[in-house]
Amino acid sequence: MKHRLFISLIAGNIALAAISSPVYAANDAVQLDKIVVSATRTAQTLDQTIAPTIIIDRKDIERSQAVDAADLLRFHAGIDIGRNGGSGQATSVFIRGTESNHTLVLIDGVRINPGTIGGAAIQNIHPDLIERIEIVKGPRSVLYGSNAIGGVINIITRRSQDRGSQASVRFSNGRYNTKQGNTSLHYSDEALRLGLDLNLISSDGFPTRQQSDLDRGYNNRSINAYTGISTDTVDIELNHWSSKGNTEYLNFSLSPLDQDQINSVTTLKLELAASDFFDSTLKLSKIKDDIDQNQSNDFVKTDANILDWQNNFAIGNIQMLTAGVVLSRENNQALSFGSAFNQDTDTDDLYIQDQITVGNHQLILGVRHTEHSDFGGEFTWSTEYGIQINPSTRISASAGTAFRAPDATDRFGFGGNTNLDPERSRNIEIGMKHRINAGHSLRIGAFRNKISDLISFIDPDGFGVGVAGTNINVDEATIEGLELGCQGNQGNWNYSVDAIIQNPLNDDTNRVLARRAKRSLSAQVDYNVGKFQLGGDFLLTSRRNDSDFSSNENAGYLLVNTGATYRITTEYAISLKVENLFDKEYELADNFNTAGRGLFFEFRYSPAT
Numbered sequence: 001m002k003h004r005l006f007i008s009l010i011a012g013n014i015a016l017a018a019i020s021s022p023v024y025a026a027n028d029a030v031q032l033d034k035i036v037v038s039a040t041r042t043a044q045t046l047d048q049t050i051a052p053t054i055i056i057d058r059k060d061i062e063r064s065q066a067v068d069a070a071d072l073l074r075f076h077a078g079i080d081i082g083r084n085g086g087s088g089q090a091t092s093v094f095i096r097g098t099e100s101n102h103t104l105v106l107i108d109g110v111r112i113n114p115g116t117i118g119g120a121a122i123q124n125i126h127p128d129l130i131e132r133i134e135i136v137k138g139p140r141s142v143l144y145g146s147n148a149i150g151g152v153i154n155i156i157t158r159r160s161q162d163r164g165s166q167a168s169v170r171f172s173n174g175r176y177n178t179k180q181g182n183t184s185l186h187y188s189d190e191a192l193r194l195g196l197d198l199n200l201i202s203s204d205g206f207p208t209r210q211q212s213d214l215d216r217g218y219n220n221r222s223i224n225a226y227t228g229i230s231t232d233t234v235d236i237e238l239n240h241w242s243s244k245g246n247t248e249y250l251n252f253s254l255s256p257l258d259q260d261q262i263n264s265v266t267t268l269k270l271e272l273a274a275s276d277f278f279d280s281t282l283k284l285s286k287i288k289d290d291i292d293q294n295q296s297n298d299f300v301k302t303d304a305n306i307l308d309w310q311n312n313f314a315i316g317n318i319q320m321l322t323a324g325v326v327l328s329r330e331n332n333q334a335l336s337f338g339s340a341f342n343q344d345t346d347t348d349d350l351y352i353q354d355q356i357t358v359g360n361h362q363l364i365l366g367v368r369h370t371e372h373s374d375f376g377g378e379f380t381w382s383t384e385y386g387i388q389i390n391p392s393t394r395i396s397a398s399a400g401t402a403f404r405a406p407d408a409t410d411r412f413g414f415g416g417n418t419n420l421d422p423e424r425s426r427n428i429e430i431g432m433k434h435r436i437n438a439g440h441s442l443r444i445g446a447f448r449n450k451i452s453d454l455i456s457f458i459d460p461d462g463f464g465v466g467v468a469g470t471n472i473n474v475d476e477a478t479i480e481g482l483e484l485g486c487q488g489n490q491g492n493w494n495y496s497v498d499a500i501i502q503n504p505l506n507d508d509t510n511r512v513l514a515r516r517a518k519r520s521l522s523a524q525v526d527y528n529v530g531k532f533q534l535g536g537d538f539l540l541t542s543r544r545n546d547s548d549f550s551s552n553e554n555a556g557y558l559l560v561n562t563g564a565t566y567r568i569t570t571e572y573a574i575s576l577k578v579e580n581l582f583d584k585e586y587e588l589a590d591n592f593n594t595a596g597r598g599l600f601f602e603f604r605y606s607p608a609t
Contacts, residue, residue, distance in 0.1 A: 035098075036049050057283060084249070096500075097136055101119050102149035103119070103150050108239065110220075116409050121289065138449075173600070175595070175600070176215075179202055202217070218245065230408065254329045281310045303330070323353075328349075362385070385398070401426050417471045425451040429447035433496040442486040453473035454475035482501045502519075515545070523538040535562070558582070559584060563578070580596055
């Protein structure tokens, strides 16, 4: 398979490049001119971006009526979601077949992956506080360090979009007695900006496990607040995002339990635009990720302080050099099943990236050195190349490395091993973007990601039986895949379709990696006429292995959500959403339930100012 994918892609590129290039439609150009910052840590249009990138903007978020960030991600092929029940339950995100802790999650460019377990608490990030999400697929360790093996999800919180005051209020209600309320207040003028977003959500939930009929609920309060001052050359901003709530769940013996959680990021950012040729950004951030179990003394806590200093140097009109330093001081504590630790982890990073554009050619080179207090140094590199072969067709190729540092649980928890090496990957890919005609475009890409030194728990007495087991670097995986996508508009219709065929294989066991589908197809379709907007989200996915240690499988499924919005006036709007329209029974984790068909109602008020 490793060679057939690339041969097929090259053949497709040659054929499609021969298609004539018509004039682009205005709204298609708008889509391609969306600004992306996550792919290179510098602003560029989506059309200029070499890395495969998905943007979920504010219109997409309001249209979806999603209750958390995972609901926004799941209707994009190549992003698999694992969830242990309903709202607030433990949720995992797998990008391009990699592990859930191979996905780096950022809030406004600041990492929120905890040092205790690796996967970010994406189930606690509410869409009402999000302006847009940028998803960059493939290795990004050169720019972001550890965890960025499968990709990066950068969640950008809301900011004032216009001069003057903006305000909105939203209420919604739906199945499982799920109630939400949101208020949003923003103001900006030439020098000052400030804002506050507040969301409250509560749900009675449903039985998380199939062997129980006991509902398990969830409640959460989320806040996004910021204030900033701008001059001609200096911009200073203080922002705070936090999520605080309680989640009820069932343990393996079906005992009812609940836990309190707090996630927060506080950042002071200073931007200096010294000239047209040099700018500098300094960010000081404090991150908290705490979980306290209420029926025992068990807990996990991460507290981190991060300094991120980025400098951009424009060299003529063809080159942008970016250099930065990232210093992280992290404390991790945990008590779980009688195993406890309290450990500090220091990480010092230096990275350099060079972007060169000459005519139709674009070249990006990058290197990073990470010095980790536990395992020592790690070097990563990346190279990306794109060529505009005609006005409507762009071909790209890239290669690079990435890594995941063993977290505190790997090193000091049950089976902990302080001699672990990082998990490492080497990725190559080739892609093409093509504008077919006035309103339609497509993209295609193939990739191969080789991951080594995967950390596994090895128990000589049998998994889960003895106490002599330990974590070691033992497994290897090879993930090969082909991605296809198209989007466009025709009259009042807008659509986007994505598909992936991949083979995420454990090389040692020859098994497909757990909870990752080999095939998935997703689509979003909208119809806009007058004051009405009708839309639908579709996801078709193949079966998945549930575990690396059992033969249980989660069956493939078709999930359809539909919704409608009617704008009564410029200030008032009402929306209806039907989730799981066909009331499909499906599993995202073995023996855990998922939501059935549900009707949700929303009212939104945005007064004119």
